[in-house]
Amino acid sequence: MFSNTLSILFTSNELTILSLVSSMFFSMVFGYSISKKVEKVEKVEVEKKVETVATEILIERAEIRVREANKLLIETNKKEQDLIERENKLLIETDKKEQDLVERMENLNEREINLNEYQKDLVERENYVEIKEQFLQNFEKTLNDRREFMLEEELQKHQKQQKVEPTIYKKIYKDIIYIDYKDFFILSGFGTKRNREEIKKLGGNWVPSQSFWLFQNSEKDKVQFFLNSL
Numbered sequence: 001m002f003s004n005t006l007s008i009l010f011t012s013n014e015l016t017i018l019s020l021v022s023s024m025f026f027s028m029v030f031g032y033s034i035s036k037k038v039e040k041v042e043k044v045e046v047e048k049k050v051e052t053v054a055t056e057i058l059i060e061r062a063e064i065r066v067r068e069a070n071k072l073l074i075e076t077n078k079k080e081q082d083l084i085e086r087e088n089k090l091l092i093e094t095d096k097k098e099q100d101l102v103e104r105m106e107n108l109n110e111r112e113i114n115l116n117e118y119q120k121d122l123v124e125r126e127n128y129v130e131i132k133e134q135f136l137q138n139f140e141k142t143l144n145d146r147r148e149f150m151l152e153e154e155l156q157k158h159q160k161q162q163k164v165e166p167t168i169y170k171k172i173y174k175d176i177i178y179i180d181y182k183d184f185f186i187l188s189g190f191g192t193k194r195n196r197e198e199i200k201k202l203g204g205n206w207v208p209s210q211s212f213w214l215f216q217n218s219e220k221d222k223v224q225f226f227l228n229s230l
Contacts, residue, residue, distance in 0.1 A: 187204065
């Protein structure tokens, strides 16, 4: 009915032109909407792709950061472990040094005690030596006095037997007794034992029965020089 009405109003050429125009209009309208939809779909897909790529980049960066963090954590743990080992080693060395120091202090204290005991013993020995030296000096003096007394008796006896002139001079040089007679002189005492060889070289003659050295007056100067050098 609509087509019949158009055929009445328009000619066939006009209808053809009208149909073409209407087709073009509808194609333009529908084509624009379709292109819009396509553009919208493409935009959504692009956004999705961008979002996907961005997400992948973020994930990759996150994974890199996680790996770096794990690496840093491993290094930190290793450094911490090394630090703990060093501290333990230092503690062991410190304990060992302290133990050595304690042992040295104990040894030092023991040595000090031993030194004190040694010094005490040394003082006792020195006192003993002093006492002994004093005793020996007294004994030597007593012995010298007795020898001198005995020598005097022997000389007096010898004088009576040999009719020798009495003593004209007597002197003691340390522990050597010098007795000068008119025709000779003699040396006696403990010191003659220590100087036996020198006295012999000076021309002395040993008299065993009287325990003295006999000299001629010609040797007096040499003997006097020797006695003064003692």
